[in-house]
Amino acid sequence: MDTPFRKHVLLAICGGIAAYKSAELVRLLRKQGCEVRVVMTRSAREFVNPLTFQALSGNPVHTELLDVDEENAMGHINLARWADVVVIAPTTANTLAKCAHGLADDLVTTLFLAATCPVYMAPAMNQAMWNKAITQENIRKLENYGVNFIGPGSGDQACGEIGKGRMAEPAEICQRLLAEPRMTVLQSVKVLVSAGPTREYIASVRYITNRSSGKMGYALARAALQAGAQVSLVSGPVNLSSPAGLDIVNVETASQMYDAVLTRAVNADIYIGAAAVADYRPIAMEKDKIKKQADQTNLVLHKTKDILTDVARLNNAPFTVGFAAETNDLEVYAQEKLRKKNLDMIAANWVGQEQGGFDSEQNALEVFWDQGHASLAMTDKNQLAEQLINLIATRFNEKNRS
Ligand code: CTP
Numbered sequence: 001m002d003t004p005f006r007k008h009v010l011l012a013i014c015g016g017i018a019a020y021k022s023a024e025l026v027r028l029l030r031k032q033g034c035e036v037r038v039v040m041t042r043s044a045r046e047f048v049n050p051l052t053f054q055a056l057s058g059n060p061v062h063t064e065l066l067d068v069d070e071e072n073a074m075g076h077i078n079l080a081r082w083a084d085v086v087v088i089a090p091t092t093a094n095t096l097a098k099c100a101h102g103l104a105d106d107l108v109t110t111l112f113l114a115a116t117c118p119v120y121m122a123p124a125m126n127q128a129m130w131n132k133a134i135t136q137e138n139i140r141k142l143e144n145y146g147v148n149f150i151g152p153g154s155g156d157q158a159c160g161e162i163g164k165g166r167m168a169e170p171a172e173i174c175q176r177l178l179a180e181p182r183m184t185v186l187q188s189v190k191v192l193v194s195a196g197p198t199r200e201y202i203a204s205v206r207y208i209t210n211r212s213s214g215k216m217g218y219a220l221a222r223a224a225l226q227a228g229a230q231v232s233l234v235s236g237p238v239n240l241s242s243p244a245g246l247d248i249v250n251v252e253t254a255s256q257m258y259d260a261v262l263t264r265a266v267n268a269d270i271y272i273g274a275a276a277v278a279d280y281r282p283i284a285m286e287k288d289k290i291k292k293q294a295d296q297t298n299l300v301l302h303k304t305k306d307i308l309t310d311v312a313r314l315n316n317a318p319f320t321v322g323f324a325a326e327t328n329d330l331e332v333y334a335q336e337k338l339r340k341k342n343l344d345m346i347a348a349n350w351v352g353q354e355q356g357g358f359d360s361e362q363n364a365l366e367v368f369w370d371q372g373h374a375s376l377a378m379t380d381k382n383q384l385a386e387q388l389i390n391l392i393a394t395r396f397n398e399k400n401r402s
Contacts, residue, residue, distance in 0.1 A: 010083035015043025018167035080114035090124030100138035127163025187228035194275035196236030214238030217274035219385035
């Protein structure tokens with residue numbers, strides 16, 4: 001089975017008769033290959049016994065905000081971090097109102113506040129409660145904060161009334177959660193991404209390279225595609241499958257990457273230099289294998305041309321985003337590179353730390369631009385890429401408007 005687009009689903013269940021439908025939702029999500037963890041409010045537990053969800057999800061159900069055992073096993077912050085997506089189904093009028101006002105007085109509302117991943121709500125309530133102006137205002141507020149709503153549907157209600165307020169069907173919720181997003185923030189924008197390491201040959205059988213896996217660059221290319229962009233990817237040698245729907249050029253050396261990027265950059269609107277390009281290359285490549293002779297030997301290296309700098313120097317240069325990997329004084333070096341290379345934005349990350357960086361599934365970024373800064377917390381590289389693409393799109397669109 002293919003890994004679903006969102007693997008870790010955190011399902012929060014509030015107290016409403018629709019809570020029984022959430023059992024089916026768990027079943028459908030698991031059928032799609034998702035791992036599901038369930039959180040229930042006290043009133044949800046009045047409607048359905050947590051054992052049902054424990055059996056269906058195969059995981060213990062979380063109920064208390066301040067449960068000592070639970071904190072040890074997986075505290076609410078860890079639970080929020082674990083999730084690729086949070087869905088509150090059913091969402092009652094009460095939880096909706098609390099979330100809209102930033103209250104966090106139980107596990108569900110605290111998780112909502114702690115979550116950095118996308119959040120979906122599937123409201124379920126009496127039609128009069130749904131239509132009440134204050135409920136509608138809360139919904140608008142949450143939508144403005146990026147919450148996605150699924151349903152509610154119209155029809156007969158459990159209370160005997162007819163109208164809008166029935167929780168969406170589990171199949172619809174499942175489909176919305178797992179449908180790959182088609183954002184439009186970069187609709188038809190031409191994005192060029194470089195990714196992976198380069199190989200600088202000493203001789204035909206030996207080369208110098210680095211530990212870059214290319215994961216971040218590939219995730220950025222994928223996120224740009226999902227944002228509606230036309231994407232070209234210039235890739236060094238990596239062990240990744242290329243996302244469908246983009247133009248990919250495979251290169252090996254820094255010099256090949258330079259040519260491939262510069263040829264395409266003249267037509268690009270945005271260039272994201274995520275490749276770990278070698279700064280130096282052997283002065284010449286020996287044709288034959290170099291035999292070992294003396295105890296010591298020297299390798300003379302020449303500086304490679306800086307692709308990023310030369311892209312930013314082009315007439316009508318694209319919006320240019322660089323990366324910086326630093327072991328110390330991250331902000332100082334990142335700001336210096338932003339200025340020196342005349343970039344629109346730089347995304348800097350720590351290397352040589354326990355988590356993140358080269359060849360890791362996760363990373364965190366400090367992003368700088370003229371007069372601005374954003375911290376993107378440690379998370380899966382796919383999610384991080386989505387966040388960075390959103391940031392790039394915002395700055396790119398602002399620059400184009402001004
Ligand atoms: N880069 C480039 N061409 C090169 C070297 C680097 O385009 N020949 C780009 C990378 O794609 C990345 C950024 O420059 O976007 C990374 O710079 P980094 O290697 O951190 O810094 P350097 O500018 O090489 O400086 P230093 O090694 O001193 O940190």
